[in-house]
Amino acid sequence: MAVTLKDIAERAGVSTVTVSKVLRGGKHHISAATQESILRIAGELGYVPNHAAQMLKTRRSHQIGYLLPDIANPFFADIARGLDDEAKKHGYNVLMYNTDNDPSGEQEAYLGLSSRMVDGIVFVHSLVNDEINIPSIRVPTVFVDRTIRSMDVGKSGNAPIGQIFVDACKAFFDSTELLIGRGCVRPAFISAQYRQHDLRMEGYLNALETHGITADERLIYCGKYDVDTGINGIRHILSMAPDVDGVVCGDDLIAIGVLEELDRNGRKVPGDVRVIGFDDIYFAKYCRPKLTTVAQPSYMLGAEAAAMLISHIENGSPLYRKQLDCALKIRETI
Amino acid sequence: MAVTLKDIAERAGVSTVTVSKVLRGGKHHISAATQESILRIAGELGYVPNHAAQMLKTRRSHQIGYLLPDIANPFFADIARGLDDEAKKHGYNVLMYNTDNDPSGEQEAYLGLSSRMVDGIVFVHSLVNDEINIPSIRVPTVFVDRTIRSMDVGKSGNAPIGQIFVDACKAFFDSTELLIGRGCVRPAFISAQYRQHDLRMEGYLNALETHGITADERLIYCGKYDVDTGINGIRHILSMAPDVDGVVCGDDLIAIGVLEELDRNGRKVPGDVRVIGFDDIYFAKYCRPKLTTVAQPSYMLGAEAAAMLISHIENGSPLYRKQLDCALKIRETI
DNA sequence: GTGAAAGCGCTAACAA
């Protein structure tokens, strides 16, 4: 059986309250002698506070939930790392939950985490149907990466909401424009589409329009954010529109698939087809040819989210919306 | 304020005990009518059990801790995915903690997690100094990937210990032998070395000896399990022993670094130098040239660990040692 | 079938 405040109190000849005060530190008025003896005894006995009891009493778990599509995607793993590092600094731990972008799983997870009394949730939402699919926000929640429209936020109920994101629309506008600038006249778009109104696609489409290029649905393919979507996507596009000369990819995983399949088909990159990704996962720079991509500040996305959440939990500072910048990484595929 | 058993009890005109029994399901002797009304009311009120209270009472958190070096390493992310999937099946959640292989951080984390009352811990241990650096095992713990010698296990104290691992020594023996079979006479070894007695290096050395090749310390470089170690390692080796004609890499990240630096130096792979990795992370097959490597069953490592742990927690089945098989993935770098 | 009593370990408010 673990050692409790009571055990220490008995040996020190004081009450549990005194022990509690001393051990918790902070401001109290306990004599130096008592303090010292309590600290010593606690050390000797190897006292470790019982979190469940503290939790029940204080309604604080010092845990934050991380709801994400899939930790095996390096982009989300980087966010996780930022989260965990920042959380640790403040004595918080991270409860991870993979949703696979499954809306019902997401709901279940959200409820589950709130009953576990996480103090806050960092949520990379699937955004199916363009709206958050949880009945109500019960816990302070920061949405990362995928933005929520303000009307969704209003609708969501009681607990406060924050957002950390990048301007994906602009990023995709820029990268599409970059391809066009390099001479592409038939740039394709391969991505996932979890919401009706996809910002990445919007950026692509805007750039096309700006440069007087007519959008061609044979050049657009939507699947998931994974390598297979890249492979299948470019294969499909190659069959429908063999004159494709550029590919704007929804993320780097897709881009890697595109590179792979293009290689199999003997199409040279960037000679025949130019390719650009999104995220700048760790491996982007080790692809051959090295992947040109738009870097998301993934680690910072996580760290900022955790910092915002914890500062809200501890000091009541309000949650906020914050946009982080992307950075173009020109390498060899354009 | 959240709805409690008491709220339901009042409306249903029964005691909290009755409500608790019904809601928890399982075997009890409550009349169908009472049951039905309790269930209905609980549903209406949106009852969610308070985990902290349950925890305090039952000493079960339904959480398992995952202590790992770095979630940004895809190998550990894959394990995490296996863990989480298996844990979810049984109603458990995963608390992640990145240690960066820092022994003192590991200790702190281990203690922290046990005070959070995790029901078990899955531990990818740093194994510095060839022994586990935690004072005593307080919680059922399964060591994954890095094996613990049985003497370490005995020493560790009270709570039971399990292990899921692969035969790294054999794997490295085989892959070194493979390089030799392809004609390498000066195969190098680049890896991390966290313990004095490193199994990966042992396998490499054994193979050398078996084939009558004298080990040459200029061909051995140890750093960390990351890309930079591969880059620095091969750069260093190239300067010391330019006749190197093969590299056995401690993991795929290192191999990727080696490939990168070899390319910069104009050395052809596999023409001039043959390279083999370890893990088979997702990106191994998308390197150029495609990385030949030994696949670890990373997802299964995680899933098995969770299954073992949970079965022990729930049914008291003993923890055990289990070895999983690796599989050679011959691609283009040898 | 159902409920009363007790307590898990801790902390907040108030007394002394």
Place this chain on the structure above:
DNA sequence: TTGTTAGCGCTTTCAC
């Protein structure tokens, strides 16, 4: 400066 009282929400005897 220290202690008393009370209770967080739940579950576990055990009695009815």
